[in-house]
Amino acid sequence: MNTRKIEQLLRMNGIRPSHHRMKVYEYLIENRNHPNVDMIYRELIKDIPTLSKTTLYNTLDLFLQKGIVQLITINENEMRYDADTSVHGHFKCNTCGIIYDIRLREPLADFESLNNFQVSESHLYFRGICPACLVKA
Amino acid sequence: MNTRKIEQLLRMNGIRPSHHRMKVYEYLIENRNHPNVDMIYRELIKDIPTLSKTTLYNTLDLFLQKGIVQLITINENEMRYDADTSVHGHFKCNTCGIIYDIRLREPLADFESLNNFQVSESHLYFRGICPACLVKA
DNA sequence: GTATCTGCAAAACATTTGCAATTCT
């Protein structure tokens, strides 16, 4: 995705498109790997030598608030981020660690015991072994 | 649940029923509040003044390994535990913080894009506002 | 010139680890 488009997307969502923010969002758009802060940091530090993790946390918090990114808690000890904010599932392979996206056939959140709840977020995830690792085993 | 029954349950699952372990499991069975380590600690320290959090972590890890407890990652920054190991959903109220159990109509894990995956764990959770807090608002 | 953004350093927490002391069989 080109720089112009990223700038537009940020502005549209009420986010001032600073250089750092554009780079972070670009990373998330182009790497659908559900990264943690350190993965983003190690990649962007190449382009932006002065980058700090504080700025990444600030930026990602802002993206979460503005709703252009969602938080994935599939790993107990760290936050992972996903620029795809649609409701979809995730699968974490216990062998290789990769987190896959899982398409859903029908919408979540229509469970009877949720009747009187106001749902703002839905998360579905699985753990196990992915096809690639199953073949090797 | 009485002490005898708890002892049996632990033994059945290959866990030596030490006093600490029985108390931790009893807590989890009788308090379906999806507690974090600190909640368990603050309660049990009343009965067991020498209790340490290390022991709680050891015990809970053992319970997880033996499969008599499941881990809930609905709160980013902490582990929460549930003695109900059946597949069911959770709802966290953003206002009062309570985590509710959500019954599922049908089994999860039959999504088409999961075809070739070997699924060992399924988790579904929601966030939003619970009925009690909706009424107050 | 004022508000916003960035980043260093330190703090805050939850969790893990090393190891010694205790307990159980």
Add this chain to the structure above:
DNA sequence: AGAATTGCAAATGTTTTGCAGATAC
């Protein structure tokens, strides 16, 4: 005695906070 269990103290690792300097409008 020997193995399992417990717990203190320190380490680890991620995220948050306070604040100062830099940048943008």
